[in-house]
Amino acid sequence: MSAEFRVGTEQLRPRDAVFVYDETDRHLSNIVAVYFADAPGHPPLTREQVLDWVRAGIGHAALFHRRLQRVPMDLDLPYWVPDPALSVREHVVLDRPGTWDDARARIAEITSTRMDLTRPPWEIHVLDRVEGVPAMGGETTIVVLKFHHSVGDGVATRALEHRLFGGAPAPAVRLDEPRTLPAAVRTAAALVTQPARFVAGLRRSRAAQEELRALVEAGTVHEPVALRPATRFNRDIHAELTFHLLPIPLPEVLAAKAAAPQRVTVNDLMLTTISGALAAYLAEHDEVPAGSLAAMVPMSMRGVAEWDSANQLTQMVVDLHTDIADPLDRLAAVEHSASRAKQRHADPVVLRGDRRVETAPALLLRAAGWARAQRRFDDSATVPLCNTTISNVPPVADSLAFCGRPIRRAVGSLPILDGDGLRHLITSQGDEIVIAVTTNAAMMPDPEHYGELLLRSFRELATALLAQDIPAEH
Structure with missing residues (x-):
């Protein structure tokens, strides 16, 4: 029992x-x-x-x-x-x-x-x-x-x-x-103790920020670019959410990964794939941004930091290098940017600075949430930190079933929000990787075409990687 x-x-x-x-x-x-x-x-x-x-x-x-x-x-x-x-x-x-x-x-x-x-x-x-x-x-x-x-x-x-x-x-x-x-x-006790805890936490955070500034100046830690050029996907939401799936054969992804001249992850390949498709989509609409775009990429802190919260994710900012046309060069640049972002969030000094939220009073957290909700994006030339979300969750366990029906695929659907109207969630199960795309028809009236661009971007990257193993003809 x-x-x-x-x-x-x-x-x-x-x-x-x-x-x-x-x-x-x-x-x-x-x-x-x-x-x-x-x-x-x-x-x-x-x-x-x-x-x-x-x-x-x-x-x-x-x-x-x-x-x-x-x-x-x-x-x-x-x-x-x-x-x-x-x-x-x-x-x-x-x-x-x-x-x-x-x-x-x-x-x-x-x-x-x-x-x-x-x-x-x-x-x-x-x-x-x-x-x-x-x-x-x-x-x-x-x-x-x-x-x-x-x-x-x-x-x-x-x-x-x-x-x-x-x-x-x-x-x-x-x-x-x-x-x-x-x-x-x-x-009642918190009303007495919270101010002192918050002040102490603020002092620790400021000390960590001073240490971080020195690390940044020394080139040990790299801070993300504060502002990115706004795109059509970085406006207020004026239409209903749409949901789309793009399956990619997992054997093709693994073959491309194995052919890479440097160590890359499946997530590096997917970030580079989305980068290429996003750049191509904007170029087709004559909306090439004046500079590279970036993605918010959630990173699990399990095994990195000891947090007692149910949510143990931090938000990395990864440069997508959408201004690099060659897929191999873009992959190398994305891998480098992703590695630097992971290194930053695992740095003890950064972790100490991020702990300020743990001592923040409830009223301050609520006020910060209210302030974020007031921001409007329709007339903004830039957007803070990132242009899109790309989330990658661990592979799904096999042998799952619902009422006797075997589960063949598991994906996720991310809500869109003002300033972040194009979001991607990547999952894998069995012999496929699936990119689930959420957006809306005002920002992307042709999501099926975006799916074609995603597949084309991946195939161009995979072809370029596999071609390195083919001896040139003399």
Whole structure:
């Protein structure tokens, strides 16, 4: 018999609370994972079947049983508290959208809908009997798992999906009583201790900044370029989100990686691929930027720093070198920039400076989130740090299944936001890598063409790499 799983009250860490304070209707904090399962040979799913599957799995994680409770006037960080009123039916939807285009529209709608944090922050949408999914044979069952970013990051999603879809029995759940009195005492104490902790943290951060300045001057650490030229994708969002997939055969990616003259990662290849496609797309619209573009690339800090937050990602800024035409030269430059960005975020001095968020009072975090939400981009000639997001999560475990249907593909869908209207999420499973692209029709009316440019960019890079191993004819 499975052990009992207790769910109690827990205060959010500052890095997690930021996703609560930063969220607005134009800046969503949704994590959306999308799973594609083979449906041929299986009868249509019923709502009760789906509900039974969900009920059997929600003992795997506390997120399914807790809701957010904010402190009055945000005088302290919010809490996760057990929710005895959980109704699974309110969190689960079964649809039969019909075609892949219909399913894509539903996934886009799910991604761009704000979550209700007065109840446990998760949803499961099942889109059954979908026809025409690229590279999937016959009808497909699509499962969309959505939860709030304050619960965890993309790496945590991999662990959760392994438990949900891996077939392991979930333990029974016991909800503890919400601890309101200790929370109230802690809030009162925080009003006294937080200012001193914040001042001490600010002093440590300033000292680290002085050390960092010396490292930058010595060329040991390289700071990202502060401003990049704004593109059509760096405006305010004026249209609904769209969702698109581009599968690339994994054997081709691995062959290109093996042929590289220097050590490169699969992520380096994908960054270079996206760089080439982005540059080509803008050139076709006579919008070549005056300088190189850059990407925000999440980096897991697991094994690098000891953080006690559920989210353990930092945001690297990687120069995409879109101003370099030759794919091999661009790959070398991107690999160099990515390596420098990783080195920067692993540097002890940078890590000490980044710890200032750990002592920031809740009111300051909320004020910072409000200030970020006020920025408008429609008339900006530049954008801070980066032009697009390129996220790469670990490979998906094999042998996952949903209601007896084997899962063949897992991807993610990133919400777009003002100033960042073109986002990429890269996943791999089986014999393919998939780039999931989210944008909108105002910024990109022809996403299928962008997919063609992505594939062409990769093939040009792979061809150039493989050609190095072919002896020249005399």
